Amino acid sequence: MNGRVVVVGAGLAGLFAALTAAESGAEVTLASMRPSERAQSVMAEGGINAALGDNDSISNHYHDTMAAGRYLADPNAVKGLTEAAPGIVRRLLGLGALFNMRRDGEPELRCFGGQKIQRTAFAQSGTGKQIMSAVIQEARKYEARGLIARYDRHSFAGLLCGGNGCTGCAVRDNYSGETLYLRGSVIITSGGMHGLFGGTTGSLDNSGAVTAALLQMGVPLANGEFVQYHPTTASVAGKRLLISEAARGEGGRLFVPRNGKRWYFQVYLDMTGLPDEVFGTRLSDTLDDCLTYLRLDPRREPIPVAPGAHYFMGGIQVDEQHRTILPGLYAAGECCCQYHGGNSLLGAIYGGITAANHAIADEYFTDGGDFFPADTAQTPADKLSTQAVTRDAECAAQYSILEKTGACFHPFSTPPPM
Numbered sequence: 001m002n003g004r005v006v007v008v009g010a011g012l013a014g015l016f017a018a019l020t021a022a023e024s025g026a027e028v029t030l031a032s033m034r035p036s037e038r039a040q041s042v043m044a045e046g047g048i049n050a051a052l053g054d055n056d057s058i059s060n061h062y063h064d065t066m067a068a069g070r071y072l073a074d075p076n077a078v079k080g081l082t083e084a085a086p087g088i089v090r091r092l093l094g095l096g097a098l099f100n101m102r103r104d105g106e107p108e109l110r111c112f113g114g115q116k117i118q119r120t121a122f123a124q125s126g127t128g129k130q131i132m133s134a135v136i137q138e139a140r141k142y143e144a145r146g147l148i149a150r151y152d153r154h155s156f157a158g159l160l161c162g163g164n165g166c167t168g169c170a171v172r173d174n175y176s177g178e179t180l181y182l183r184g185s186v187i188i189t190s191g192g193m194h195g196l197f198g199g200t201t202g203s204l205d206n207s208g209a210v211t212a213a214l215l216q217m218g219v220p221l222a223n224g225e226f227v228q229y230h231p232t233t234a235s236v237a238g239k240r241l242l243i244s245e246a247a248r249g250e251g252g253r254l255f256v257p258r259n260g261k262r263w264y265f266q267v268y269l270d271m272t273g274l275p276d277e278v279f280g281t282r283l284s285d286t287l288d289d290c291l292t293y294l295r296l297d298p299r300r301e302p303i304p305v306a307p308g309a310h311y312f313m314g315g316i317q318v319d320e321q322h323r324t325i326l327p328g329l330y331a332a333g334e335c336c337c338q339y340h341g342g343n344s345l346l347g348a349i350y351g352g353i354t355a356a357n358h359a360i361a362d363e364y365f366t367d368g369g370d371f372f373p374a375d376t377a378q379t380p381a382d383k384l385s386t387q388a389v390t391r392d393a394e395c396a397a398q399y400s401i402l403e404k405t406g407a408c409f410h411p412f413s414t415p416p417p418m
């Protein structure tokens with residue numbers, strides 16, 4: 001048997017997890033609250049990082065990522081991420097994602113935060129739309145051949161657990177209320193916790209409900225305190241409009257007015273000095289958004305901006321292979337705690353691929369198991385306490401060695417209970 005894999009969430013991480021598992025010959029079920037076309041990944045604007053520039057290297061990308069994450073990220077995971085990045089961008093190009101390209105056929109690169117050189121491949125200011133369109137088309141081919149079964153508009157309803165781990169999950173039809181019990185290793189890719197925050201740039205559908213349910217079931221979270229507030233967001237009704245950091249990468253500057261002069265700080269974003277061509281070929285979605293939602297023309301006047309909740313570095317605790325503490329349960333993308341300091345589109349794709357590869361390799365495919373509904377206080381971890389304790393003890397031992405040697409990271413990113 002090539003295994004059965006259930007993916008919960010159909011954004012970028014979920015699609016790549018589903019594709020990777022299907023390519024390995026597993027039976028794949030992809031369930032999500034909304035269709036992929038409505039996932040937050042579609043909203044990503046500025047780009048995806050990879051060491052593709054002539055003056056760049058994987059080592060530079062690795063060191064910049066570790067520094068941006070204040071050396072709190074798992075270095076092995078970041079190493080894997082940065083090594084895989086150029087191949088991932090080339091794969092996206094191969095799937096037909098329309099990036100801005102140079103005359104020599106290589107992707108154009110721009111600057112993003114936390115990097116010293118241009119390393120961000122982009123599709124104007126609608127990178128997520130382009131990538132998701134290409135990946136959704138690829139997934140459709142597998143769906144048409146019966147290799148991926150899709151359940152759109154289904155919400156996570158709980159885990160199936162037995163033996164010493166997770167044997168599947170349940171999802172509920174948002175319209176009929178019918179519950180489906182899906183067998184297989186489970187990969188959670190349910191996005192960040194934007195719905196919990198007012199004033200967020202992200203999708204309010206991503207409420208953190210799956211993450212909260214897993215926590216209640218005894219699956220640990222990590223680094224929840226690391227929430228990225230983006231400095232350049234603009235107020236629109238009930239939400240925040242992101243003005244991508246690409247706007248600053250292209251030359252936009254922050255300032256406050258003082259004594260009739262511009263003091264460059266965090267209240268207005270000035271893009272008036274940028275050549276018209278930049279708005280035409282590199283920031284066209286940003287221009288459209290400002291004209292449509294703010295009734296402002298960023299070519300003529302500065303945009304008032306304020307910080308807004310944007311990205312969740314913390315979440316479901318996973319190891320370098322994207323395993324949670326529960327055998328058979330994996331997590332990837334913005335719902336998990338990995339790649340603090342890394343580029344999130346890249347992290348979602350690489351995390352989805354890694355989780356699926358290990359779900360297949362671990363061969364934790366067992367039948368049976370009890371149902372633990374998402375809204376119960378009953379925890380599989382209680383039943384599986386031997387396993388959980390063993391894993392915690394391993395973590396504690398590793399953590400204490402690292403502490404003694406002065407290393408400032410932990411294989412699971414935060415210290416386990418000692």
Ligand SMILES: Cc1cc2nc3c(=O)[nH]c(=O)nc-3n(C[C@H](O)[C@H](O)[C@H](O)COP(=O)(O)OP(=O)(O)OC[C@H]3O[C@@H](n4cnc5c(N)ncnc54)[C@H](O)[C@@H]3O)c2cc1C
Nearest residue numbers: 009010011012013033041045046047156191333334344345
């Ligand atoms: C405006 C904006 C711009 C951004 N720009 C960039 C950028 O330029 N570069 C970059 O690297 N990153 C960017 N990001 C961040 C990046 O887009 C995300 O981190 C990444 O796309 C997350 O992918 P994901 O697959 O983890 O989650 P998502 O794409 O959010 O997918 C989550 C999936 O889970 C499903 N789901 C949620 N709750 C449930 C539930 N209860 N039951 C079942 N399914 C559920 C959803 O329906 C969806 O299918 C941006 C984010 C925003 C908001």
